[in-house]
Amino acid sequence: MESFIIEGGHPLSGTITPQGAKNEALEVICASLLTSDEVRISNVPDILDVNNLIKLLTDIGVKVNRIGKNEYSFKAREINLDYLESEEFIRKCSSLRGSVLMIGPLLSRFGKAVVAKPGGDKIGRRRLDTHFLGFKHLGARFSHNDERGTFEIDGSNLKGCYMLLDEASVTGTANIIMAAVLTKGTTTIYNAACEPYIQQLCHLLNRMGARISGIASNLLTIVGVENLHGARHTILPDMIEVGSFIGMAAMVGKGIRIKNVSVRNLGIIPNAFRRLGVKVNVENDDLVIPHMEHYEIESFIDGSIMTLADAPWPGLTPDLLSVLLVVATQARGSVLFHQKMFESRLFFVDKLIDMGAQIILCDPHRAVVVGHDHKIRLRAGRMTSPDIRAGIALLIAALSANGTSRIDNIAQIDRGYEDIEARLNALGANIKRI
């Protein structure tokens, strides 16, 4: 297991370009299973989760061609459906949450799929009810294999229908869309998630010949078609990485430009940082975060304490609350973080408290941060990264801290951040991988 050794206190400056979005990559790569033609995807991030998914697709028979560092073509002409029954497939799926996104396309095109409990972060329960209920609405039949702990799904008789999702699940919506595009009749999905990841997936599917309308809203209408064909797609910049870099720039930046961020697809992310007093300037499609001696948390208009809470898109993504929380530790003022969606994502604040941050963990979902206003620096420490976003948040804390820190279990960070130490070292950081 690799670790990072971080010498804190070096100011960072310069320009950094975000990678392609992890969560979009997982969806659009799985969409290539819906056609026997070639799907060519650019701006694919070179990260563990995506590389593992690509390996899994290769294992089931997809011809994958790496055209450039971040560009691939996928051709799913012949799929080895027997592999879905193998122990190896089940094992691989259980270490990769993105593997769940193969179910919809497999059901839609081949009429069958197998689901193993998918992996991912240790951030609380990750239920798949929305996915299953959606497939059931379309007419899929489930049988549980007790011995292997898997669900086998029969989708040989799917039919379009109206469905109201129990919650706006991101991967659930993506999965149901992919199941519906080749399903006879019209499928209407209400309470659909509408993150840019989903919008991008729908645009790609329409270029492949699907008939999806309502894109960017929570009401999608999908008219099933017989076949899909090949297409090209470029993945958007990773908005979570952009947010992580804003946080890093606020804590340790001496002026950082984040290049080509696709501002219009960032939703309220820049504003969430502005609420903490961080200056986020927009220049064309770049964000510029100037050096700030101090930044002050706003209050609500009625004078009450600022609260940052996650919500389905276009609300604030839960994936940035950990970074926002670290930024708040050095702000002037206080703020309540309310992580509504996940139940174990705030426990990492213990490590920040060990480093000297003033945080009250009220319960598993809420934490109050009282900022130091840069009067007291965090202390270096030794910590383990419990999940991908706590991992990057701890890395930012360590970059700002006094002394040398160590972060273990950095595979969690590698899941979602491409070559992160080289990119941050190029800005002036001192991070070593051991």
Ligand SMILES: CC(=O)N[C@H]1[C@@H](OP(=O)(O)OP(=O)(O)OC[C@H]2O[C@@H](n3ccc(=O)[nH]c3=O)[C@H](O)[C@@H]2O)O[C@H](CO)[C@@H](O)[C@@H]1O
């Ligand atoms: C591979 C991928 O794309 N992962 C993202 C995806 O995960 P994923 O699609 O797995 O997450 P879901 O959207 O299904 O749900 C995440 C959590 O939020 C809860 N929930 C969801 C919707 C809702 O309206 N109310 C509610 O409480 C769910 O019960 C669950 O605990 O979306 C999450 C929520 O943005 C992100 O953290 C993940 O990075």
Ligand SMILES: C=C(OP(=O)(O)O)C(=O)O
């Ligand atoms: C929770 C995340 O990822 P996953 O859904 O892949 O675990 C994330 O990207 O923050």
